[in-house]
Amino acid sequence: MKSKIIVLISLIFGFTNFNWAQDSTQYKFQYDNLQEALKFPEKVLRLDLSNQELDFSPVLFKKFVNLQYLSLKNDHFDELPKEILELESLRILDLSGNDFTELPENFFKLKNLEELYLNDEKNMNLPKTLNTLSKLPNLRALHLENDALKEIPIDISKLKTLEALYLNGNEIETIPSIVEQMDRLKYLEIYHNRIKPSLRLNNDPKGNMIIKF
DSSP states (O other): OOOOEEEESSOOOTTSOOOTTOOTTGGGGEESOHHHHTTSGGGOOEEEOTTOOOOSOGGGGGGOTTOOEEEOTTSOOSSOOGGGGGOTTOOEEEOTTSOOSOOOGGGGGOTTOOEEEOTTOTTOOHHHHHHHHTTOSSOOEEEOTTSOOSSOOGGGGGOTTOOEEEOTTSOOOOOOGGGTTOTTOOEEEOOSSOOOGGGSOOOOTTOOEEEEO
16 A cells, blocks of 8 residues: 655644634634623624533523534533534534543534544543544544543544544554545644654655654
């Protein structure tokens, strides 16, 4: 099989941050206070509720019909509120640092989701989660950082639309060949793992993937 891997160490590269839903106009409609956001919910494009003790009815999420970015980072959820699955405009979702063991099977309803953060989710059933995510038609970037992963699961290959994968801060020792077979994957970030230099992939100047150790 023709290799398509380029290994770059400590290189700053412009293909490292997938925040497609951000532009200068959207910053006018971003909120980190739920009560303020609820005054004009149809205008809210970005809602950051990270690190908050949320005490409200999840049905309120339905009001944010144009929401493109939502962060529920470190909010102590053990289940995803089903109302979030009705946010059809959502493109970026950060669920890091919660207590999820799995995502709901109808997670595919987020058909426009492009980037998902599942960092610091050490109790998650990853094979089942990846199977659920494989049904998302537009997922381009996935963050699985600090999840105590000992290996890159073979089920990652089910994510046919994935272009960027972030696996920093795990306990991974090898990069399986299945990664090379992911046709759309262009960027793999895998800092602070246990991969020995002798096991790293070789440079290929004709390749189209960036791997950052």
